[in-house]
Amino acid sequence: MGARKYIGRLQELPTPFYFYDMDLLRSTLATAVSEASRYGYRIHYALKANFDPRIVETIRQAGLGADCVSGNEVRAAIEAGFPAEGIVFAGVGKTDREIEYALGQDIFSFNCESAAEMEAINAVAERMGRRARVALRINPDVDPMTHRYISTGKADNKFGISYTEIDRVIASLKRLSHLEIVGLHFHVGSQIGCMEVFEHLCERVNAIRSWFRERGIVLRHLNMGGGLAVDYENPDREPIPDFAAYFAVFNRRLETEPGQTVHFELGRSLVGQCGDLVTRALYGKTTAARTQVVIVDAGMTDLIRPALYGARHRIENLTSSGKPRTYTVVGPICESSDTFATGIELPETSRGDLLAIRTAGAYGMAMASRYNLRDLPGAVYSDALPTGRQ
Numbered sequence: 504m505g506a507r508k509y510i511g512r513l514q515e516l517p518t519p520f521y522f523y524d525m526d527l528l529r530s531t532l533a534t535a536v537s538e539a540s541r542y543g544y545r546i547h548y549a550l551k552a553n554f555d556p557r558i559v560e561t562i563r564q565a566g567l568g569a570d571c572v573s574g575n576e577v578r579a580a581i582e583a584g585f586p587a588e589g590i591v592f593a594g595v596g597k598t599d600r601e602i603e604y605a606l607g608q609d610i611f612s613f614n615c616e617s618a619a620e621m622e623a624i625n626a627v628a629e630r631m632g633r634r635a636r637v638a639l640r641i642n643p644d645v646d647p648m649t650h651r652y653i654s655t656g657k658a659d660n661k662f663g664i665s666y667t668e669i670d671r672v673i674a675s676l677k678r679l680s681h682l683e684i685v686g687l688h689f690h691v692g693s694q695i696g697c698m699e700v701f702e703h704l705c706e707r708v709n710a711i712r713s714w715f716r717e718r719g720i721v722l723r724h725l726n727m728g729g730g731l732a733v734d735y736e737n738p739d740r741e742p743i744p745d746f747a748a749y750f751a752v753f754n755r756r757l758e759t760e761p762g763q764t765v766h767f768e769l770g771r772s773l774v775g776q777c778g779d780l781v782t783r784a785l786y787g788k789t790t791a792a793r794t795q796v797v798i799v800d801a802g803m804t805d806l807i808r809p810a811l812y813g814a815r816h817r818i819e820n821l822t823s824s825g826k827p828r829t830y831t832v833v834g835p836i837c838e839s840s841d842t843f844a845t846g847i848e849l850p851e852t853s854r855g856d857l858l859a860i861r862t863a864g865a866y867g868m869a870m871a872s873r874y875n876l877r878d879l880p881g882a883v884y885s886d887a888l889p890t891g892r893q
């Protein structure tokens with residue numbers, strides 16, 4: 504349903520804004536946590552998907568850990584009250600300052616992405632008189648069969664340590680006395696809806712894991728990353744992603760040793776469906792090619808996914824019940840890529856109508872910018888609505 508359910512109390516608010524269905528967020532979190540706990544799995548929330556303070560606070564209350572990809576995200580997680588022992592820190596380009604900060608906070612582990620980074624973490628740890636817990640992020644060469652910009656686990660991209668390099672990395676560990684290897688980390692991409700991708704990942708991890716065991720290296724933790732998809736086409740069909748099926752794949756396919764803990768880093772699947780971008784129709788026009796265009800007051804600065812990845816979000820007119828028409832929906836930014844949808848059907852849309860761009864809770868607000876010196880969009884929460892007409 505999204506924002507539609509609350510339309511009476513949203514109508515007078517200044518647009519554009521993100522609307523968050525907090526009940527849906529809480530039930531999504533409860534489902535994910537209960538399905539994961541069947542197998543003793545731990546979930547860390549990927550903060551980069553949405554760092555809205557109320558969202559983050561709700562996730563912390565649900566008992567998840569945090570997955571961070573910058574020093575500022577580690578700081579945000581600490582300040583939001585996530586226990587340090589639940590924080591993991593990934594990213595291919597950690598600076599010495601970021602490493603120093605995270606080490607000072609005694610986070611659970613660094614997901615280490617290259618041989619050179621291991622040297623850097625070791626050097627910082629030595630200087631601080633500490634030992635850094637490190638999980639090696641191995642690039643398993645798994646094709647997530649998703650958009651090339653959100654694929655991270657194929658052999659030729661920048662993420663992780665190449666499996667061809669593992670030998671060299673292991674040899675260097677003897678020298679790097681300020682590192683403690685606590686596990687392995689994998690994250691092959693995002694918006695993965697095909698469970699075979701995760702099965703394939705499990706098989707690769709089984710092989711890599713036994714390789715380590717044969718060399719006498721004990722791994723207490725296996726971190727399988729995130730990437731579970733949400734349904735952008737039909738958000739009301741499956742508002743809560745199928746966490747049961749997702750975790751069952753790992754339970755069935757991933758081989759673990761006694762005492763080994765399995766971790767996940769979920770972002771999109773936890774927060775994607777709880778957020779709608781609510782925007783107002785400003786103008787309509789017809790192009791020379793007879794395309795009917797609706798210009799709305801939200802743009803790529805508020806939600807960049809369509810412009811950046813060609814992503815498609817379902818769009819609904821919340822206030823019109825007119826006859827269906829075919830429209831192209833665009834924003835006001837001075838870029839042709841500032842288009843939310845082409846050739847979609849909406850009830851007849853006119854100036855002042857409220858539109859919801861669905862499934863915008865993940866990588867929406869978090870990627871907003873002030874290009875064109877626009878204001879950042881607001882945030883409205885279903886459990887803290889201004890009182891008004893119902």
Ligand SMILES: *Cc1c(COP(=O)(O)O)cnc(C)c1O
Nearest residue numbers: 549593693729730768769770771
């Ligand atoms: C972005 C990211 C995630 C979360 O991915 P989702 O597709 O949002 O679940 C998990 N782990 C790492 C290392 C990431 O960079």
